[in-house]
Each structure stands twice: as structure tokens, then as C-alpha cells.
Amino acid sequence: MENDKPTTGQPVIEGIEFVEYATRQPEAFGAVLEAMGFRPVARHRSRNVLLYRQGDVNVIINSDARALAREPGARADVVLKALALRVGDAGEAYRHALECGAHPLTSRAGPMELNIPGIHGPGGAVLFLLDRRAGVPFYWVDFLPLQDADFNVPPVAGVHFFGVVQYILQGETDKWCDFYGQMLGFTRLAEGVHFGVLPRGAIMKSACGGVFMQFVEPPAGSDFVHWQEGFVRVGLGVPDVERAVAELEARGIRFVDASLLGNREMGALTCTLVGGTQFELVHHEV
Template sequence: MNTSVLPFLPRIEGIEFVEYATRQVDTFGALLQAMGFVPVARHRSRQVLLYRQGNMNVILNAHPKAQHVPEGDGIELRALGLRVPDAEQAYAHALACEARPVATRPGPMELNIPGIQGPGGAAVFLLDRRAGVAFYQVDFLPLPGVSFEVPALAGLHLFGVVQYIQRGETARWCDFFHQTLGFEPLPDDVRFGVMPRGALMRSSDESFFLQFVEAPEGAEDAHWQEGFTRIGLGAPDVAAAVAVLEARGIQFVDASLLGGRDRGALTRSLEGGIQFELVQHAA
């Protein structure tokens, strides 16, 4: 990886959005609403919806011509949008570091959002707000009678993203995210939540984390899908958040199997095999 091309210090300012791809719009939309997200806007030209909760943005992409939309009942976490001070500069730096670009085809009146490929071809998009405008204020049209300001359930906020990678690839991907985007590795004795495997990295603004989990030994013949796997939601009181979500129909893995609720909680496999992880963390 060539990191000497540009005298540029990678820096990000937070997660702008996470994106799921699925053809199960109603089913997955209902699951998101049970998790506290509310649909607030529709894309100008594509079958794409924006859901919000607190300062979190979740995009549901069901556009027939979109890449990587799974067939049937599949639901995949396919993209992560990172807010940076200058998207053009950050993108140029990432390409100079030999990152692979994501092909984009913006329509009329839509932003051209640059992106690079992460594990398994998942997209990492780079956005800025130099004009003081978020991308969804340009590419999306508000749904009638719905406010963009949606209160967060039980103080939920985006904590991080878990990524599955192939065996022996941890060092490569940690170096990739460090050189291109300025993430810093954490010591092995620093752990969060109830799923402690893998390597952890923290964003330069210390607002969220990436977790890399390699395929386990003996799983060479098993199906191991490299890419973004699930999001972690921070909660100032995990037990209280679990109680709120269970009342809304979300089922969780038995706490006794994960060491209690002091550090976090994990939903059971939901629609399309999707899971959400709760992590004890004050925003």
C-alpha cells in the first residue's frame, strides 16, 4: 500500500449512514421500526428509503438495478457512509493508498458520492458537509407529515460495525483502514460488548469502532461471507434498552449465555438472519 503519495492526515467526523440491501422492503422496514427507526424520506429516483432515529441514519436499498441487492429473502449490510472534512481530498488520498473505487452513477439533481471498497466488496462512502447540507437533504424527498427529528429509544446511538474477514487478513485490513481513513488499533485487552473476538479499531474522532473477525479455524469448508456483518448500537443502560425493545417485539439471546447484561446484549437472528448488538456505552 503506497501511503507516501499525498501529505494528508486521514480524519473522519462520524458515521453519516449505514445501508442495507434487500428486496424485502415491508418486512425489513417493519423490523427497523420495531428497533425504533422511522421512515422519513424517499430517494428522488430509486427504490430507496431513509430511516432515522436520534442521529442515526439507516438506508434501505431495494432498487432493482442496484449492485449487490440479494435475491429472495436476503438482507445484507452493504455500505457505510463516513463523514469527512473534505470528501474529494479524502477520496484522492484513499486512491493514492491503492484503495479500489466504488462505481457510482448519480442521477439528475443527485450528489456524486465517492466510495472505496472494504472487505468483501462492501462500500465505504465518503461525504462532507462543507456547504452545511447533508446528502439526504439533496438526494431524498421528505415523506409527507413526517419529521426528520426522531427521538432515540433508550438513548441508542451508533457504536460500531462488525466485519467478517478471511483468515490471516486482520493485519492487512487494519493497515488499510489506518492508512486510508485514520482508524487506530486498540490494545488486545480493550474490549466492548458481549462478542469480544477479533481486532478493534477506533475512529480518529473517537466516535465509533470497527471490529474485524476472522473465519475460525476448521471453517475452511464452511460458508464464510466476508464483509460488513452487523452494527453495534451503544446504550447508556443496556438492560433498560433491552426491556424497551423486547416490549416492541425484538427477541434477544438469553443473557446467561453471554455473561449477563453488564457489557451488552445480542438480538436473536431476525428477518433475513440480521442481528443487532447492544453495547454498554454513553453517547
Template sequence: MNTVRQTNTADRESITPAANPLGLDGIEFIEYATSKPQALGQVLEMMGFRPVARHRSREVLLYRQGAIHVIVNAHAPALPEGEAAGDKPVIAAVALRVRDAAAAYRRALDRGAWAVPSRVEVMELNIPAIHGVGTSRLYFVDRYDQFSIYDVDFVPIPGVDPRPPAVAGLHFFGVVQYIGNDRVDDWSEFYRELFGFTELPAEQRFGILPKGRILQSPCPAASRFYIQLIEPEAGVLDVEDDEGLQRVGLGTADVLATVAELGKRGVEFVESRGVHTEDRGALTRTWLGGVSFELVHDERG
């Protein structure tokens, strides 16, 4: 007797969405720590950012363009373990948008993350954070839609446009992280286990500096961002203290037009045999001993 096995035709092309255990929804802000906030502020303004608010009780400024927020922290101590910021600005923190900050924080700790002790003062929000690479922190923020963290902790600067437009549609694309020798699998596991990041296939590389391993966040497509892990060059002695967040990647639909617009503002770009501006991306010069930005072609606005 002939029999016909029944199958569910819907299962043939079912697509399992990538796990997003924390409800990640993009980057809320990047924080720099520095003892020279005015010098860093000049760099940010060249890049199209504008100072829009001051912290109520700390020496901290909020810079904004479009949906990109950058915090400049000159408050002492600006770094974990009571460390003061130095002359060379460093990326001290990345704030991640999540569905529920308290739940995300608990889940991260349950999976081995290290808590950053809170130093909340009067009239300040308690934003949970864990230790990231080097001395950096990873914050969890769930107030970013109708009501934001800046409504509580910051006071608008009078006479300043609170919503300055982004230069050529610039938006967060990701961050570049320098790691130690033979540490790429360790850091990949860190981001996979805690946040649900996945490794990007080699054929899907971005920009003009495609070294290392690129991890893709599990965010919705509109807010997706990337972390690029880069080990030392072959033969270079590993120094553990060199691990840290190196630079910020900004997306733009038209790299060459954005480079031209930023050039009018005084921004210089690296032009060498190995690195040069093209429609895939561009790299700014380095300011203040450690601040640079990478432009990456990205159609999202």
C-alpha cells in the first residue's frame, strides 16, 4: 500500500530568528573619559556633534547629533576602581539599549559578568553596569524612547538646539576593540553568552579595515551594530593592558559625500598606501593621542 507522509509545508522555509536574550536595541551612548574635556569637545564639534546638556552634579557634558549621543566625562573619578581620567581620552563606556535594564543586569551577572559598583548621588538615576574590556563599562539603559535618562541627570544648555541634525545621516555602526594575543575566542564567547552576538561570515566584511573578527548584535535591523575584535600584529609581544575600546564606527549611506562635508569642518582623513578613503569607508586622523572615527558605508539612516 502506498502511503503519503504528511508534512507541514510552513516548516520547510521557517526561519529561526537570532536569539536576543536581553532585548538589545542598539547603542544609547558612547562615553569618553578625559581630563581635558574642552579639547575633546573641539574634536567632537568638528565631527558634527553639539553640546546640548550638562550633568546636574558632575563635570560631564552630553554631545549629540541626530540619534548619536556622546558623553564626555571629566568628573573624578571617571573610571572604575576610583581611577581619574588622563589627558588622553579613552572610551570609558558603551551604553546598550535593552528591554529591561534590571533584568538584563541580573542575567549578565548570572552568566559570569562582573558588576560595577554604583556611585549614585542625590537626584541621579541608578544605571546598572558591568565590566567590559580593559577599564571600560557596559551600561544597560531601558529609558530611551518617550522618556530618557538625560531628562533626569542632565540640564539643557540654554539657547542650544537640543536636537542638532546628523551630518549626512551619520549613525552608530559599532566599536573596534583591541584584544590580546589568542583572545579572540574568549571575547567572542563573552559577547555571545551575555548578549547573543554572532560571528559575521568573512564574506560580509565592512569598511576599509576588515581585520580581525566582526561580531553582529542581535538587535533589530534598524538598530543593529557591530563589534570588531582585533588582535596584535603577528610577532608583536602581547601586553594585557593594551586591551580596550579603540574607536567608534559611524555609518553613512554616502561615505564620499560625508567625507567632503566633514572636510569642510576641518576633519582630516588618513590617506596612505594601506588606508585611503573610498566609497566603502574612511578613517579620520587621530586626535589627542587616541581619538579617531571610522566611517562605514551603511544605508540605514
């Protein structure tokens, strides 16, 4: 394994702040999140956007009409559109990304909202960079709490963020490893090191050791026309996969048969949910 320390000038990743889904089915997808233990806690000041939360896992549901305007029909129901990484200094991290050739995201901040720096990611997805140097999460600025909402939602079975699976185009593994390595200080794990249920592709780890990115190219001989580049699945870490599966199944979430995926102690995959989404549980201690 390579040295985990970022080189001079690279940002220090401190974890995942939130993931954002765009959807035309906010009620149905929200119901799925609630079955998984999330609770809606706040609404965006100016857009049709809700924040769901459990533990330190924040999921934003964006049903604004513009959110899916450019998505092809096959991806028009629920799309994992954005990943927000928590960094030590968002301004410095953003400037470093631009110096490395990243393409900046045009801000759409409204009155009384934060201007969050972002860069373009795979297949139209977005990477946001946030920090908490003021001790105030951006949700307390851009969002208004729902009536009687409590931000301290207990996590089901110790659920926490683990990482994101990203589908990439044929032959682009090195490109994306360079992207995350140079701009964000991730390091590539040794070949053959895998987590969860998908033993394919390359995996990178943040310097803090708490964020993993898995890059998966299309299978040999597959129809590349229908291969959608972009973020496709969120990985949620749990200390005990079997316990987490049992608790979530009791709440109505179904999982793919363990015999089809290998060692259940390492991970589990939900059955297809609203809009074709899935969540992956990964054995991981905080």
C-alpha cells in the first residue's frame, strides 16, 4: 500500500459531509430512507430540497425541477448527483483542485445561502468541498429546520458513511485514480484489496482513512452504450453486517440473497429500491 499522507498542497479530507440524490419521486424515495432509519430534519431555503439524517450520515433529496433536466430517460427517476467531502480548508482545497485542472462548478447560491465550492465529477456528477472551521455545518445556514425536528437521529446498527462506487468508462481507471490522487490526496490500494460485495475495480482511500472510492469499468464484452458513467451507489459502514441486515429487514428493507454475493460478514446489498437505487453495507469499524 502506498503512503497515506497527502503531498504538500493537497487538501486533508476529513470525511463525507453529505450525498445528494436528484429525483422526481421525492415522497417514494423519502419513504425508503425513513425505512432505513433516516429522518427528514430540514428544508432548503429556496429550493425543493430536503435533508435526511441519521447519526452523522446526511442525505439530501433534491426534487427541484432543474436537478434532472439534462439526465437521459433511463436515469430520470433517482440519480446520485453529488458527493460533498469535508476538508480542513474548503478555499484552499478548491484552489488546489483548480490548479490541478479541475473544472469549476457555477454557483447557484441564493440570498442568505453559502457559496459552496464545487468541481465537476464523473458523468455530470458534482464534488463539493466543505469545511467546518466556524463550527457551523452548512445545513444550519442553507436549510430551515422542520417543525419539531431533532438533528440528533440515532443511527441504525451503527450506520456511518464508508464511500461511493463510481462507474467509469473503459480504460479510464488510471485517469480517475490520478484525479482523486492529485487533487484530493487519495491513495490507491493494492490490487486485490476489496471491501463489501463487489470484488471488481480499483479502490482509493482518503488520507484520513474514512472515505473510500471504488472505480468500476464496464465488463468485457458488455454493451457500452448503456453503461452510465457517474456515481452509482453509496457504501454505508457498519460494525456488524449481519446485525445491520436483520435490523433493516425488520424495518422492511430487502437484501439480495447472500448466496449470490459471497461472504455476508463482509457486506450486503439492498435489493433495487425506488428509481433503481441500491445501498451497500460494508463491514467497517469507526
